[in-house]
Amino acid sequence: MSYLHHSCRRLLFPIFIACLAVLAGCGAAGSAGDAENTPRSVTHVLSPGEQVAITATDTLKLERVNDSRCRKGAVCVWKGYVSYSFSLLNSAGATDVVLSDSMPGGASSVTVNHLTFTLLDVDPATPPALNAAEPTYRVKVKITQGALPR
Incomplete structure (x- = not known):
């Protein structure tokens, strides 16, 4: 069971990082767009x-x-x-x-x-x-x- 838990973490961690990168990119794009419209x-x-x-x-x-x-x-x-x-x-x-x-x-x-x-x-x-x-x-x-x- 311990081996399975460790394998899942190794598999999910890169997916988690990729999701964070995508979310950060979306947030940055939204911020730049908002800044252009902000007086x-x-x-x-x-x-x-x-x-x-x-x-x-x-x-x-x-x-x-x-x-x-x-x-x-x-x-x-x-x-x-x-x-x-x-x-x-x-x-x-x-x-x-x-x-x-x-x-x-x-x-x-x-x-x-x-x-x-x-x-x-x-x-x-x-x-x-x-x-x-x-x-x-x-x-x-x-x-x-x-x-x-x-």
Whole structure:
């Protein structure tokens, strides 16, 4: 009986290894296919006038910052907002993209041509003092490629 058990193990072990190899190959192929369909994200920090290449054909440029927030020490009727105006540049021309987390009718995430732009962080986070010089604005934006339009 012991001999039979040992023979079965010697016969089944290579079959077991072969099955594992086949399963591993199927899993690897499935993972690669899924990775191609998974959106990729990168994060960039831009100041007005700066631009960054997103793809081989697309460039994102931060055109301007509109900061209407009530400055510290001022008396205001409303709290205001800050918005960021970008240009998405490619061979077809320029497309305007505006991001804001507080602008009426604005959005902190916008999808254009399978690219989603999401506002992550702004600097300065609070408005400057009433008589302070214009701050150096910086915006952190996440760009997700392969996103479906919303």
